Amino acid sequence: MSQSILIVNNVATNRIVLNVKLSAAQYTVHQAHSGAAALRVLRTNSIDMVLLDVDLPDMDGTRLCRNIRALPRSKNCLILAAMENEPLDKKKEIMAAGADDYLQKPVDDKILLARVRRLFRARAAETELQLRDGTAQALGFAEAAASFQGAAHISVVAGDRTARDDWRASLQEFSNHRLEGLSRCDALSQESPELAPDIFVISARDTEETFGLSLLTELRSNPNTRHSGIVVVLPYENHNLSAIALDMGADDLVYEGFDPAELSLRLNVLIDRKRQNDTLRQQVRTGLQAAVTDQLTGLFNRRYAMPHLKRIADRAKRTDQSFAVMILDLDHFKQVNDQYGHATGDKVLAEVAKRLRDNLRPFDMVARFGGEEFLIVMPDTPLHQAKQAAERIRKLIAKDPIEVPFQDSSIHVSTSIGVAVGSPPHRSTFDVQQLLNDADSALYDAKAEGRNQVTLARGAAA
């Protein structure tokens, strides 16, 4: 399926010329001569991009953009608007109404196609980052996207200090963002993606490599700056070079002598997009971490614990070391839930988790294994040491009652702990499932013998 583009243009010959160009580039092309005709096409077809010449007989471009965004089928399609050199307010208006980019007429074919590709490329990258609506909200980041509205960080990069200072000063007049001038060297020496500028405005006059676009390509290949927005300032209007710059990853471009007010408008568009994408990337990272974390306690979950246990067992086999597996279960936890309610039960679980985490070594693993059941895996730990550790854990949980907000009394809890150890002379004890079964049986014995105690797996004579 090729990508589909709707040409909206009042002039038949313009439509024909565009159709030829876009069809040659293998896009599926639809056409409309008016705003109403465009909306008809959008209601019945799946359209990826609207190429909108705003000079229409029946509707102004801003209104059409709003109408496009109001249709469920086209609310996410891309809109590239072409217009005469209108006052800046008109441009702002159409961008606010939902256009993704605009060009000034007459539009050169090469640049038009390169802009189309740039929009499609950016959209494809964004789409990959999108989570299902539910997932994003479930991970609690839906609000974060909208909330951050502070000043952005924009760097103006040019070898010529005067140009750099002039551009910076003229942009600052129209902007509340933090603007700084940078040398090419400093631009390429960012410490981290978080500290890198949101946007680079870079001069293409400085070097001859790759037609003066080497800074663009270097910023794009640097892990700290690859997600920054980049606006290229070309020394003079050159359609070939403009298309190359866009295809090499420039997000936008202007020519020397640009109107700083207009560039500021374009910068704001890029800043919004950059922030949205930063949020999406953050959501992905958070989501992946959430996949292996128990939400209530912050411990690892069972999904993480099982393969981790397997890795520790494999490593112990290789290095001929013992390791310990403990299953720990809160005693009479159902009574806590029944007597104080689930919310209090959850607080107890969280506090027990905290005590466990604070009292184990950094390389021990503690996971929530089930409702009130925890798994502890201790690498490089022989039986007597495992027994001591389990005893210590049992005591520290039984000793201090757990304070619970809004309850008059604090709650005493105790734990039963089953301990199994995989140790080198008994190779069979390295079987992970067997170890878990052994620890589980030991836990069962601890429960049967009155709870609040540590029991070693049978056969593991201490």
Add this chain to the structure above:
Amino acid sequence: MSQSILIVNNVATNRIVLNVKLSAAQYTVHQAHSGAAALRVLRTNSIDMVLLDVDLPDMDGTRLCRNIRALPRSKNCLILAAMENEPLDKKKEIMAAGADDYLQKPVDDKILLARVRRLFRARAAETELQLRDGTAQALGFAEAAASFQGAAHISVVAGDRTARDDWRASLQEFSNHRLEGLSRCDALSQESPELAPDIFVISARDTEETFGLSLLTELRSNPNTRHSGIVVVLPYENHNLSAIALDMGADDLVYEGFDPAELSLRLNVLIDRKRQNDTLRQQVRTGLQAAVTDQLTGLFNRRYAMPHLKRIADRAKRTDQSFAVMILDLDHFKQVNDQYGHATGDKVLAEVAKRLRDNLRPFDMVARFGGEEFLIVMPDTPLHQAKQAAERIRKLIAKDPIEVPFQDSSIHVSTSIGVAVGSPPHRSTFDVQQLLNDADSALYDAKAEGRNQVTLARGAAA
């Protein structure tokens, strides 16, 4: 922090020239005149890429690559090898030893820098996809990466049918992969990323747009082909154009009259990388899904359920519709676990989850809320309908005992269900926490009154 490159070259003047070029591009440069010196630098410095001229006094390139890979500090650094026009076996050998790319001497500066950028760009994209070691394994995909070794799908794209057929046939001689000839139009009409070719080998002779590189840029901006590997075949050797092609996203390039055996070697490198990246992307998708899924039952988890419930409540408020919230708890589930063991208990939970999922409407949500507790949210559902649904669910779980493998008998389970309904006349009932509390209290009543029954929240007179 700029990226760091180690130049390994036996000839001092070569090192000096390279140093000037790379420093101008703002890389941090280290130098070594021999294999031993290179390893010393790698042991004590953090190096991102080694530019290795294999003509060394003390060590052949293959051995040095192996040694580099054996050092913990440099096992992941990039290696770009430069060599005379050696037999293909030599090239294979050095790639097998761990080089990421190789170039034939003499190496043009522009091309060298573009190759360096390409390697850095690819590495940065890969690194972003990497999950923490533990996360990847926890999600169960560590093995998947290595296992898939079938034939790859390679498309040769050229307007000239004869060239296309010749290239395809000559490549097929050296390859077990599935090779096909495609027109430019077919290349751009892929149905999905999964069905698109792993690799495109494209002729840059066909069009004049962007120096014949328009197909490259169009494939890169198309969501279905943006992750495919792309090798550009340039009509003749041209250093400028080569650098542009690499900076526009070509993964590799050759010139017409290429050696098909050598191109096959290069294709295999790209295929491996493509597959690794496909796996990484799949891991990310799976990981995100896992974050909202209960592993045991495949239902949504609590993390997903809560904001989803909130969304349904908000929507009900807007549309003035009722919606139902049920909390369902298995009766005496602890006895199942105690009597038959946790494994059997898990099977029971999974079967209950299946029955719930199979017997609700597609837009109802069912989630595992806690150990043996499930949450059901039914949009657009008034009280009497919710009551009927809950009664139906209760019956279908109590009716047929659950078959459990390796147990002589099947297990009878029953459920208690608490039901609360948010309905328009009572705006306060749209408070999500209140609804959950009401359903929970109703569940408690159902338990108190003997279990295996449905109870409506107090105040919700039917």
